[in-house]
Each structure stands twice: as structure tokens, then as C-alpha cells.
Amino acid sequence: MGEFDYIIVGSGSAGCVLADRLSADARNRVLVLEAGGTDRRFWIKLPIGYGRTFFDERINWKFETEPEQAMKGRSSYWPRGRVIGGSSSINALVYCRGLPSDFDSWLDKGNVGWGWTDVESYFRRSECRVDAEGKAGPGGPLHVSDVSREMHPLKRHFFAAAQEMKLPYTDDFNGPTPEGVGLYQINTRKGVRCSSADAFLRPALDRANLRLETHALVRRVLFEGRRAVGVEFEQNGQVFTAQAAREVILSAGAVNTPKLLQLSGVGPAALLRKHGIDVVLDQQAVGGQLQDHIAVSYFYKATEPTLNDALYPLRGKLAAGLRYVLSRKGPLSLGVxxxxxxxxxxxxxxxxxxxxxxxxxxxxxxxEGKRPLMNPDPFSGFILSFQPCQPLSRGRIDICSADPKVPPAIRPNYLSEEQDIADVIAGGRFIQKMARTQAMRGLIKEAMPPCLDIMTDEDIVEDFRERCGSVFHPVGTCGMGPDPRHSVVDPMLRVHGLDALRVVDASIFPSITSGNTNAPTIMVAQKAADMILADRLNKDAA
Known part of the structure; x- marks a missing residue:
């Protein structure tokens, strides 16, 4: 395949940003390798279409965890994007930076340069804020849209209940005061999904120095001693190699990045030898410190029409589809x-x-197993749901085979810390309190089983174990930190103990952010691009 300055493994939320930023310098020859194919698909571009892509094996890795004790022996389904744009092409669209304290905690762990005041500008660099009128402000290419005018009028009951509970209101989860209740902003542009590929990668592909290869499954990183010099990948039944003159950058995500490192000989030595892999670096932390958000939903029948009434009947689906085609508005232009x-x-x-x-x-x-967002109930209904923000439980991801096509073993180890269980109880009681407000009592026709209102603390935990599921925010499996005994990359995102190898994706999070993880992953890539470009300048000057 030849030689490039930078090889980026993965064209997901982070990889697309890196491809854009690094190729902006015409001296840099950049290769992006994507295991999936095109994102030019109707159900990807349609905002609510993730109800279809959620189970589409053509564009989705469709991972399953190992059976979890905390979930009564159930496995958890983990959809991850196997397509240009990665999970930003199949996610639920919510754009949320997280809380400033999330990043200050990264700094407190010894990651110099990663506190809130350090990273805020990197969020802003990507964002193009679009107001409720559809007017785009200055900023970056990633549209962050206020779609409040299209949201269902049922929202007034939620905010009235929050007011009764004296909860703060925020008009911008991505502003200076994100605490409180409010309306989620989403990544759409004129009613169409705006993924990381749409915002960053596709405009950059016009550059002669950027090359994208799809259906290219990277089998391993190639090393000379402890220096990464390229990658080996499979495409259309053939095996190729590509050389990296400067760096190999892994942006394959929190599941596939640790898997690829282990397949390449970087990970727990005993695990690697078990599968016949030569050890390049015995690094116990690779695959460890896995974190994820899990949530549970409570279902209620409503006293007034909801989206069920609009989208359950065939005529409603046709009307919503026609409105979307003609105006790019209506329920199909939103996330759920x-x-x-x-x-x-x-x-x-x-x-x-x-x-x-x-x-x-x-x-x-x-x-069971059907696409839920395309199959609403035949009666008026709504959902109240919660997820604990900062779970303390940690899990692992490890290879099961030296065959790169075999999925890894994912063991989240959910609810293994007492604090996480305490948050489950507190969250259940909070939803119970909200459902008992005057505003919600007027909206609730009846609670659908299991009925939270009669549960004890023990019942809340048992119900959570039986019904909870991932919110699809895996992070931390190649965590960032100054100590190579407990982290995989340093604060410059260079893999400890190796040269010319960096990790840039959600796997580097030292701890999970409080909300949706797509926005902070894009931020990480923006900051990493500055580091990589600065390194090139310094080395060239030397």
C-alpha cells in the first residue's frame, strides 16, 4: 500500500477529526483505514433512523458482553458503528459535552492539560451552533442544533414537574451552567444527521494527500523493536501492509482499540501467550478500566396524545414521512x-x-428483537429514564483468539461498587418523586408494570438488575495517565513504553464523563491533532 506519514485506524468520531486536521497540512500523507463501508444510507441520514441501524450488521459491530452477574446473568447489547463516521453515524444524536468537573477530575488524576479550562476551547473549535430559527452561528463544521420547535408538546409536563421539584433549568447543556433540566441539542444539519464524517472527513477527502480505504480490517500494528512502523490489514480477501513514517494512530474505539493492541502484542503477557501472540510489551492496563453508563426506563400510559399516536398508525407514519420529505421537519427529524x-x-x-x-x-x-423506535405502542405513552452519571465499577475487554475477526470478551462488571447501587436506589426514588408531582399525575393515566410507586429499595435494585441496559458509552480501556503501571497512554496520548504509536478515541478517558460521550471524543481528537502537529514541527525543527 506504500508509505504514509500518519496511518489512522478507524474513521469514527475521533478518526474523522484527525483525518481533517492532519491532512490540512499538505506535507502530511494521511491514510485512514475503516473496517466498514459507506455511510451514504437513508437510515443513517434520517435522524430517527437509528432505530433501524441499531441492529444492522452491515454497519454495526453488534457486540454482546459476557453474561453479567449484576444483570441476572443477562448479556448487554452494545451497538458500535462499523461504517464511515463510526458510532457518530448510528448514535441517538445527542450532543453533550459533560460537566466541567468531569474534566477537572482528569486533571486531578495527573493528566496535565486536560482540565476544563484546557479543553473547553477544543469543544468550541468543532461546534457550529444552530438556533431554533435554523440560523447557524460561527464556529466549526459540526452542527449542534436547537430543535426545540419540533419537540413534542408533552415536554411541558416534564418541565412543570421539574419546577414543582425546584430543579434548576438550563437553556444550554453545553453552556456555562449545564446542571439542571432542559432540551437536548442534537447533531443535525437542516434536518439530516451531521456525523463526524459529514462534518470533518468528507470535506477533507478532496485533498490529494488524504486517502480513505474502506472494508479494511486492521489485523495488527507492525513494530520494529518498540517502534510502530505500520499496520497489516485485510481488504477484499487480501492482506496488505502500509508503512507509517511518523505515527500510527489508533482511533478504533473503546472496544476495538484495546483488541487491536492485544492482537499486536501489547497487553497482558499471559493473555497474549495463551493465544500464541508474541509479546511486544507486557502492559496489564490494556483493556482494563472499562466503564459504561447503564440506565433503566419506566413506562407510563398518558392522558393525552404522544408520539405513539402519531407514529403507530400507518397513516401517521406516512404523514410524518411526507412532512420530512417536504420540509425536513417533524418527528422524523429528531432523536427520541x-x-x-x-x-x-x-x-x-x-x-x-x-x-x-x-x-x-x-x-x-x-x-423481542424488533426495531423498537419503529414500533411504538398502540396507545398514548411516555418514558421517564435515568442513568447514574459517574459509575465507579470497572471492567475489562480482552481478546478471545488471535483471529482478528473474533469479537473480544467484554466484561463490564456493572454494579460491582456499593456507590453505584446507592445511585440506582436514589435514581429510582427520584423518578418516583417526579411521577408523584401534580404535573405528572395529570399526565399519567396509569404506570405500566413494573410499578415503581410500590417498590422498596431492594425492589428498585432487583428491577434495575432485571431490566437495565447499556446506554452505549464504553470508555477507559486504554486510559490516560502519567503512571504506565496503571494507564496505557500518557497525557500526550502516546502509548507508554512504545514509540510512534498513539491512541485517540474514547478508550483514553481516565474516567467516564457524566453524559453522552460523542462530544468529548471529538474534543479529544481536536486536542490530539494539535499535539501531533506540534510534535511534527518540533521534530522537523530539530
Whole structure:
């Protein structure tokens, strides 16, 4: 395949940013390798179409965790994008930076340059804010849209309930005061999904020094001693190699990046030898410190029409489709998560400890395994949902075979810390309190089983174990830190103990951010690009 200055593995949320930033310098020859194919698909571009892509094996890795004790022996389904744009092409669109304290905690762990005041500008570099009128402001290429005018009127009940509970209101989760309830902003541009590929990669592909190869499954990183010099990948049944004159950059995500490192001989030595892989570096932290958000939803029948009434009947689907085709507006132009917030469910919480979701739709009667967002219930209904923001539980991801086509073993180890269980109870009680407000009592026709209102603390935990699921925010498996005994990359995102190898994706998070992880992953890539370009300048000057 030849030689390039930089080889980027993965064209997801981070890889697309890197491709754009690094190729902006015409001296840099950049190769991007993507295991999936094109993102030019109707269900990707349609905002609510992730109800289809959620299970589409053509564009989705469709990972499954190992059976989890905390989930009564159930496995958790983890959709991850196997397509140009990665998970930004199949996610639920919510753009949320997280809380400033999330990043200050990164700094407190010894990651110099990663506090809130350090990273805020990198968020802004990507963002193009679009107001409710559709007017785009200055900034970057990633559209962050206010779609409040298209949101369902049921939202007034949620905000009235929050007001009764004296919860703060925020008009911008990505502004200076993100704590409170509000309306989620989403990554759409004129009613169409705006993925990382749309914002960063596709405009950059016109450059002669940027090359994208799809259906290219990277099998391993190639080393000379402890220096990464290229990669080996499979494409259309053939095996190729590509050489990297400057760096190999892994942006394959929190599942596939540690897997690729282990396949390449970087990971726990005993694990690698078990699968017949030569050890390049015995690094126990590779694959460890896995974190994820898990949530549970409570379903209610409503006293007034919801999205179920609009989207369940065939005529409603046709009407919504026609409106979308003609105007790019209506329910098909939105994600399902419309309202929510970051709140404190415990009196002793020093910062918001749960994230709320209020969805004007239910799909409790959808057949098992069907696409729920395309199968709303035949009655008016809505959902209240929560996830603990900062789980303390840690898991692992490890290869099961030397065959790169075999999925790794994913062991999240959910609810293994007492604090996480305490947050589950507090979150359940918080939803219970919200459902008992005058505003919600007027909206609730009846609670659908299991009924939170009659649960004890033990019942809340047991129900959570039986029904909770991932919110699809895996991070931390190649964590950042100054100590190579407990982290995989340093604060410059260079792999400890190796040369010319960097990791730039959600796997480097030292701890999970409080909300949706797409926005901070894009921020990480913007900051990493500055580091990589500065390194080139310094080395060239030397």
C-alpha cells in the first residue's frame, strides 16, 4: 500500500477529526483505514433512523458482553458503528459535552492539560451552533442544533414537574451552567444527521494527500523493536501492509482499540501467550478500566396524545414521512431523547449524579428483537429514564483468539461498587418523586408494570438488575495517565513504553464523563491533532 506519514485506524468520531486536521497540512500523507463501508444510507441520514441501524450488521459491530452477574446473568447489547463516521453515524444524536468537573477530575488524576479550562476551547473549535430559527452561528463544521420547535408538546409536563421539584433549568447543556433540566441539542444539519464524517472527513477527502480505504480490517500494528512502523490489514480477501513514517494512530474505539493492541502484542503477557501472540510489551492496563453508563426506563400510559399516536398508525407514519420529505421537519427529524437533564438525586451529592431522559414515546409491546423506535405502542405513552452519571465499577475487554475477526470478551462488571447501587436506589426514588408531582399525575393515566410507586429499595435494585441496559458509552480501556503501571497512554496520548504509536478515541478517558460521550471524543481528537502537529514541527525543527 506504500508509505504514509500518519496511518489512522478507524474513521469514527475521533478518526474523522484527525483525518481533517492532519491532512490540512499538505506535507502530511494521511491514510485512514475503516473496517466498514459507506455511510451514504437513508437510515443513517434520517435522524430517527437509528432505530433501524441499531441492529444492522452491515454497519454495526453488534457486540454482546459476557453474561453479567449484576444483570441476572443477562448479556448487554452494545451497538458500535462499523461504517464511515463510526458510532457518530448510528448514535441517538445527542450532543453533550459533560460537566466541567468531569474534566477537572482528569486533571486531578495527573493528566496535565486536560482540565476544563484546557479543553473547553477544543469543544468550541468543532461546534457550529444552530438556533431554533435554523440560523447557524460561527464556529466549526459540526452542527449542534436547537430543535426545540419540533419537540413534542408533552415536554411541558416534564418541565412543570421539574419546577414543582425546584430543579434548576438550563437553556444550554453545553453552556456555562449545564446542571439542571432542559432540551437536548442534537447533531443535525437542516434536518439530516451531521456525523463526524459529514462534518470533518468528507470535506477533507478532496485533498490529494488524504486517502480513505474502506472494508479494511486492521489485523495488527507492525513494530520494529518498540517502534510502530505500520499496520497489516485485510481488504477484499487480501492482506496488505502500509508503512507509517511518523505515527500510527489508533482511533478504533473503546472496544476495538484495546483488541487491536492485544492482537499486536501489547497487553497482558499471559493473555497474549495463551493465544500464541508474541509479546511486544507486557502492559496489564490494556483493556482494563472499562466503564459504561447503564440506565433503566419506566413506562407510563398518558392522558393525552404522544408520539405513539402519531407514529403507530400507518397513516401517521406516512404523514410524518411526507412532512420530512417536504420540509425536513417533524418527528422524523429528531432523536427520541428530547428532554432531560443532569440533577442531584441525593442530598449529599456534590455534583449532578444522574442524567434524566423524558421521551414522548413507548415501545413496550414491540416484539423481542424488533426495531423498537419503529414500533411504538398502540396507545398514548411516555418514558421517564435515568442513568447514574459517574459509575465507579470497572471492567475489562480482552481478546478471545488471535483471529482478528473474533469479537473480544467484554466484561463490564456493572454494579460491582456499593456507590453505584446507592445511585440506582436514589435514581429510582427520584423518578418516583417526579411521577408523584401534580404535573405528572395529570399526565399519567396509569404506570405500566413494573410499578415503581410500590417498590422498596431492594425492589428498585432487583428491577434495575432485571431490566437495565447499556446506554452505549464504553470508555477507559486504554486510559490516560502519567503512571504506565496503571494507564496505557500518557497525557500526550502516546502509548507508554512504545514509540510512534498513539491512541485517540474514547478508550483514553481516565474516567467516564457524566453524559453522552460523542462530544468529548471529538474534543479529544481536536486536542490530539494539535499535539501531533506540534510534535511534527518540533521534530522537523530539530
Amino acid at each position: 431523547n428530547q428532554c432531560g437533564g443532569f440533577v442531584r438525586s441525593r442530598s449529599d451529592a456534590t455534583q449532578p449524579n444522574i442524567q434524566l431522559y423524558f421521551n414522548p414515546i413507548t415501545y413496550s409491546t414491540a416484539p
